Amino acid sequence: MAKVGVTVRGCRLLGTLGSVLLAGGSWSAGALPSGVPDGVWAQRSPAHTVLGAAASYAGLVLLVTAWWRLGGLLRQGEPVGRGQLRAVLWSWVLPLVPGPLLFSNDAYSYVAQGALAARGWDVYRQGPAVLGGPLAENVPQMWQDAPAPYGPLAVAASRAVVAVTGEHHTVAAVLGMRLVALCGLGLIVWGVRRLVSDRGSATGSEGGRGEEAGALWAAVLNPLTLVHLVGGAHNEALMLGLMVAGLVAFRRGHWALGTVVLTWAALVKLPAGVALLCAAAWSVGGRPDRRSGWLRAAAIALTGLAALALGVGVSGRGWGWLSTLRGPAQVYTVLSPSTDVGRTLGLLSETFGVGTAAGAIAAARSVGLLLGVGAVAFCAWRAPRTGPEYATGMALLGLVVTAPVVQPWYVLWGAVPLAAVAWRLLESTGARLATLGLVALVLPSGSAPTWPYALAAVTGASAATAALAAWGPPGLLVPPRLRLQERGLVRAVARTRR
Template identity: 80%
Template sequence: MRLLALCGLALIVWGVGRLASQWGATRGSAPGGAEAGALWAAVLNPLALVHLVGGAHNEALMIGLMLAGLVAFRRGHWVLGTVVLVAAALVKVPAAVALLCAGAWSVGGLPDRRAAWLRAAGITLAGGAALVLGVAVCGQGWGWLSTLRGPAQVYTVLSPSTDVGRIVGLLSEGLGLGTAAGAIAAARSVGLVLGVCLVGFCAWRAPRTGPEYASGMALMGLVVTAPVVQPWYVLWGMVPLAAVAWRLLEGTPARLAMLVLLFMVLPSGTSASWPYAVAAVTGASAAMASLVAWGPPGLGAVPRLRLQERAWVRAAARTRR
């Protein structure tokens, strides 16, 4: 499983680099600046390295295939993109959100209504054929559909809808108005409805925002409203967003959030304890001290990337004038 996770990570590196390069080229970013920022936000952040590789989660392969499908859509190969995104959804269902957003972007960019309807029908047929073929090749049948409700049996503190349901349930039980299970189920249902509405809104906006941004925001909204949330679920939307909005992810609030999520659940699936936290902080401090004392001379040149990018943009603006 870890080998598949590494293959997925390689796909993420390739996909996010291609998407960021195309996005940065249309907005006057310095050569290489968009790719460098996107790669840090998508791959080199500790949440991705520790959980995608260390935890060997199938999210790595799902996200890698998802980015490859978005690259195919960006290059005009919508049939190939549909097939790849269906493959990503067969790894893990949330990738279907990216197919919806990419399809909406592809259809919305066509000049006339007839061509749009034909494109939508083509994407639907290609997606359906790829789904049936993929299930047939796997040889497991359609029984996996019944397992989609399995994660909902787990309670996690990161799910806002579940937390609200548990609080309301405790109050209702104390007042004799109902059971906690009923309150949790109702709160989760409301959360799922909100999540579906957010996905629909992002897909509707995809022709104007682009498939990467739409997919990232839709998946982030789905995670926030989901009945079960694990720390690495944040990567569903964070990695596509890294291709077009890496500056938002490199700020201090985003970095602190990633560190908190990193230590909430360890790659082994157990919760972090004080010995783990002390060992992690001690090891990180020792590593940073050794880099400062004996690191390579060029290490300090990395933070100057943004200054070089700004200088390049100013020079390009003066040239246009």
């Protein structure tokens, strides 16, 4: 009997199996806490860790393959109903919810900062180390004495979680942070669907279920979203949820509400302020004359300042967060081109005795930031023509590329708003390969690899790939278009031999 080709149901089941394996492996190979009385996430033996790493990477291969092929089906015009898409989303997300953190330890820092705030201490002056005990123990060493680099609303969310769970239940607190991330994810789903619909109405085109499904595929079913926003419980989920909701308000003409929501998104993490700039430029550019444009700009500015003061006042954290925004720049990440260039120039400078490495890195990062600011300004200037979502997405991607520190999940800052209006850009082979590379760049444990861990990861990924090649339907690993090209090449070679 001939094998059945790739289907939406097949992608859902394959991705579900991948999510289950990834989540199951996290119980021994994820970012597990230490020194806590909750035994459900206990540290395992090295043998269990190796097995968990193999399972995690086998699951990651299956999940990424299912996402890749689902995107191909959408590009080919395969009809996907909302019920089908909802089933895919729940099936891929739910297995990750109860498990340990994946690919990052940052949520332990969130919990520690929430505990500091709950005690009434200043999180923008003191680091988690002053807490002592298991909360501080699980924070990475480099952040032990570092004040919180996040906005006051992010700290307020962490404080609310700790107020419910208490300081002595790290696992419960981390699950609380994941619940906050899931709320952000829900806002993203809601907002992306409405942006697709509203933009279709504004342009007089029929967005259709295909455009909505494609946008959600690129924004929510994206492996970066699943493993980092859900698995890692990053506060980017809340920032992006509020950001998309604010863009919906602007798109529907509620600029005052949109300004408030986008300002509060920036009080979670500052990059959301770029969305406010682009949305404001789009709103002002749509006014019929210059005078009304200036009045709209002034009204947005005053509303934003009022929302900023209200958010800071309600959070009770004050303005100290403005002085800690440079904290993440202390970390070196290989994904930052400006820092990589600076390190290379620094090495050459010290070799030839014409400067210092620190000076070269600082100069390269400064140039990168100037380029990023220029990209944001250009995209905001173009916003009246391109729309606020596209302008926001491209501006944030430009800012990420030029930033002094780049983490894999930072790409979602621009990818999520861009998905609502240009998901086919994110469906291109280059974009999908970039997503694959970013997913593979960080380990599920969130720490440096050991040789046994790396060997287990390669083994698990190889086993999953071999299983897909042996038992998967035609076109699962190799797209039909490439298969046709291969057949044509073979026939051409045969003709030349004749």
